[in-house]
Amino acid sequence: MPTAQPPTTTFPHRSIPKITRIAILGGGPSGIAALARLLKFRPTHFPTIDLFEQRNDVGGIWNYTDETSPLVQYHGEDAEPRLLLPLDDSRGRLAREEGDIPVLVRGQGKHGEKERQEWEEEEWVFPSPIYPSLTANLPKQLMEWGDWPFGREVDMFPGHREILQYVKGYFRRLGVREVRRGGRGTGMPAYRDGDDGTGDKREEREEAEHKHDGVTAWFGKVVREVEKVPVEGREGGEWRVVVGNVDVNVGGDKSDDSNKGEGEERYYDAIVIASGRYTVPYIPDLPGLKEWVLAGKGKRSVEHSREFREVEEKYKGKRILLVGSSISANDILRLLLPLAPSLPIYQSMRSPTLPKSNEILPVPTISHLDPITGDIHLHAATSTRYCTIDPLTSEILPPAPAPASTAITTLSSIDLILFCTGYLLTAPFLPTTHYSAPSPRGTHIPHLLLHCLSSADPTLARLGLPYRVSPWSIAAGQAGVLGRLWSRNLALEEIEAVDQEMGREMGREMEVDVKWEGREWGRKVEGPGRERGAWTHLLTPPRDFLFLERLAGLSKLADGRDEGRDGAEVRRWVGDYDDWSMYLRRVRMLLGEVSERYNKAVAEGRTIRELEEIGLGWEEVMRESKSGGGGGEEAEVEVQVEVKGDGAVI
Structure with a gap:
C-alpha cells in the first residue's frame, strides 16, 4: 500500500489556530x-x-x-x-x-x-x-x-x-x-x-x-x-x-x-x-520461516530480542542462530554465551566480521528455510561493508577480510532463531x-x-523518532519548538526554512558527505532496493549536533519575541565551543573510547560513576582537543550502519 499523500486543502498551510x-x-x-x-x-x-x-x-x-x-x-x-x-x-x-x-x-x-x-x-x-x-x-x-x-x-x-x-x-x-x-x-x-x-x-x-x-x-x-x-x-x-x-x-x-x-x-x-x-518487532520475510517452525512440532522456535530474558533453562543445550549485528544484538550475544556454553552460537549478519571467539561463528544472511529437513540455507558471502576512519589521518580504512565461517552455506539442527532486527514504527x-x-x-x-x-x-x-542520538535532549528541544509554534511566537515558515537548510547541510540522499569542524565524515550505502525513507530519522554524530543547533536557533529566535524563555531545552549542547557543550560533543564522538575504558575499569572491579574516573574529564578531553594531539574525535568512528532487507536500519 503506498503511503498516503498529505492533503492540500484540509488545513490552511500558513495558519496556526489558537491552541488551548x-x-x-x-x-x-x-x-x-x-x-x-x-x-x-x-x-x-x-x-x-x-x-x-x-x-x-x-x-x-x-x-x-x-x-x-x-x-x-x-x-x-x-x-x-x-x-x-x-x-x-x-x-x-x-x-x-x-x-x-x-x-x-x-x-x-x-x-x-x-x-x-x-x-x-x-x-x-x-x-x-x-x-x-x-x-x-x-x-x-x-x-x-x-x-x-x-x-x-x-x-x-x-x-x-x-x-x-x-x-x-x-x-x-x-x-x-x-x-x-x-x-x-x-x-x-x-x-x-x-x-x-x-x-x-x-x-x-x-x-x-x-x-x-x-x-x-x-x-x-x-x-x-x-x-x-x-x-x-x-x-x-x-x-x-x-x-x-x-x-x-x-x-x-x-x-x-x-x-x-x-x-x-x-x-x-x-x-x-x-x-x-x-x-x-520487525521479522524479515524469509521464505519457509513459518513452515519451518510448524514442522518442528515444538522443537524449533523463533524469538525476537524483545522477549529475551536471561533464563538458562530457556537456552541451555540449544543450537542458536542469532540474526542481526546491532548494539543490542551483540549485547544479547554476550549474555547468551554463559547460558548455552557447550555449543557455538551462529550470528547471521549482512557483513560478517572476524569472530571474536570460537564460541561465536559469523555467517551470511538467511536465504530460505527447509521445513522438512530443518536446514537453513544461507546467501553467498558478500564483502564486508563496514569501515572505520583512521584516527590520525582521517582516511577511510579498507574493510577487513571475510571470516572463514562465511563459506558455510547451510546450517542444520538449529533449535532457535533469535531475531535482533529492530522494530517497526x-x-x-x-x-x-x-x-x-x-x-x-x-x-x-x-x-x-x-x-x-x-x-x-x-x-x-x-516525538521520539530520531535514533543513534541523545534522544531525550532531542525530544526536549523538539517539544520546545512545538510550544513556541503553538503559542504563536514562532512562524511555520521559519520552521520550514530551517528544515530545508538541514536537508541541504546533512543530505537526505543515500550517499552523504558531511563536514564538521574541518573533518569529513562519509557514508555510502550499497545495494539495490533500499527504501530511502528508512534513513529519514537516522542522525548519527555529528548530525545530531547540527540538529540540536537548529532547534536551539529556532527557540532563541522565538524567545526574542517572548521574554522569560531562553532555549534552555538544548542550551547545554549548543553553547560556545569552549564551554560544557563542546565537551559533551567531544565525549559523544569518543563514545567508543568511553565504553572501552569503562569496560576495562569494571573488569578490574571498579565502580565508575563519572567520566573523570576513566581519564575523560573536561580538562583531559578539552586539553587534548586544543593541543591537536588526536582531537576530540580521536576514537574510531563507525561510518556504516547495517541495513535490513527492506531498507530499515537495525
Whole structure:
C-alpha cells in the first residue's frame, strides 16, 4: 500500500489556530519531555494538557516486566502454535493494526509497592522489551535532561532500574494531577465504593496535591482512535481522541459484558504522539520461516530480542542462530554465551566480521528455510561493508577480510532463531491511510518537519523518532519548538526554512558527505532496493549536533519575541565551543573510547560513576582537543550502519 499523500486543502498551510487544549499520547521519556516543556508556557498558554499512558505509571518501556510477548504462542498441548509474524506483503500490518498488546497476569499484581497489598488478583501488564541486565548505551552525562541531572551515586552507564527511577523523579517534580482508575487493569486497589479507607475519594485526594489546574496524567488508558474532524467556525477543525480503560478495550474475556465499550471521546486543538518506537518487532520475510517452525512440532522456535530474558533453562543445550549485528544484538550475544556454553552460537549478519571467539561463528544472511529437513540455507558471502576512519589521518580504512565461517552455506539442527532486527514504527490509533501514519513498511513517518511536525497539519506532532542520538535532549528541544509554534511566537515558515537548510547541510540522499569542524565524515550505502525513507530519522554524530543547533536557533529566535524563555531545552549542547557543550560533543564522538575504558575499569572491579574516573574529564578531553594531539574525535568512528532487507536500519 503506498503511503498516503498529505492533503492540500484540509488545513490552511500558513495558519496556526489558537491552541488551548493539547493531548500527549504516551508517558515515556519523550512524552514527559513534551509535558515539561509545554508546562513552561503556562499559564499564558495551553490551559488544558492531558497525558494518556496505557501503563500504570510513567516510564514507558523502562518499566521492566518478567512477562514477554512471544512470537510463537501455544494454547494447549495439541493446539497448533500461533505465530505473530508479519509475513504478509504489507510488513507494517502488525504495527498499523495491533500496536502494543498486554498480557493478563493471574495472581498478585507484580509491580506495586509493598503497602499496596489489596490489589485485584488480575492485572494487565504491557511487556517491556528490556532484559534484566540491560544498561544504557550512552553515559548518563549524555542522557540526562539539563535541568535534572542524574545523581553522582548512579553508575556512568545506568541500569534500567536507575533510569526508571530518574524518569519518575523528573515527572513527579512537575506536580501534575495523576488519575488512576482503581480495579483490574490498573495496578491500583479496587476501591469499589470510591473510598481508600481514609475517608477521602482517591481522585479528590490526588487533585488536592497537584500544582497545575487543567493538567492531568491519565494512567491505564489506551488511545483507540485519533482523527481530525471539522468544526463550524474553527479553521482546520479539531482532533477527536477516543480513549478507554485497558481492561475494557484490550484483551480480556470476550464473553464478559464488562469488557465491552467504545471508549470516551475527547477533543483537542493539538496532538503530540509520544508512543515510542520499540513495540512491534520487525521479522524479515524469509521464505519457509513459518513452515519451518510448524514442522518442528515444538522443537524449533523463533524469538525476537524483545522477549529475551536471561533464563538458562530457556537456552541451555540449544543450537542458536542469532540474526542481526546491532548494539543490542551483540549485547544479547554476550549474555547468551554463559547460558548455552557447550555449543557455538551462529550470528547471521549482512557483513560478517572476524569472530571474536570460537564460541561465536559469523555467517551470511538467511536465504530460505527447509521445513522438512530443518536446514537453513544461507546467501553467498558478500564483502564486508563496514569501515572505520583512521584516527590520525582521517582516511577511510579498507574493510577487513571475510571470516572463514562465511563459506558455510547451510546450517542444520538449529533449535532457535533469535531475531535482533529492530522494530517497526506504530500508530494503531491512526487510519492506515492517514498522511502521518507510518510508512507501509513501518520504517519511518513521512511528511514531517524537524522529524516531528506534520507538514500537512502543524497541530500534529510526533516525538521520539530520531535514533543513534541523545534522544531525550532531542525530544526536549523538539517539544520546545512545538510550544513556541503553538503559542504563536514562532512562524511555520521559519520552521520550514530551517528544515530545508538541514536537508541541504546533512543530505537526505543515500550517499552523504558531511563536514564538521574541518573533518569529513562519509557514508555510502550499497545495494539495490533500499527504501530511502528508512534513513529519514537516522542522525548519527555529528548530525545530531547540527540538529540540536537548529532547534536551539529556532527557540532563541522565538524567545526574542517572548521574554522569560531562553532555549534552555538544548542550551547545554549548543553553547560556545569552549564551554560544557563542546565537551559533551567531544565525549559523544569518543563514545567508543568511553565504553572501552569503562569496560576495562569494571573488569578490574571498579565502580565508575563519572567520566573523570576513566581519564575523560573536561580538562583531559578539552586539553587534548586544543593541543591537536588526536582531537576530540580521536576514537574510531563507525561510518556504516547495517541495513535490513527492506531498507530499515537495525
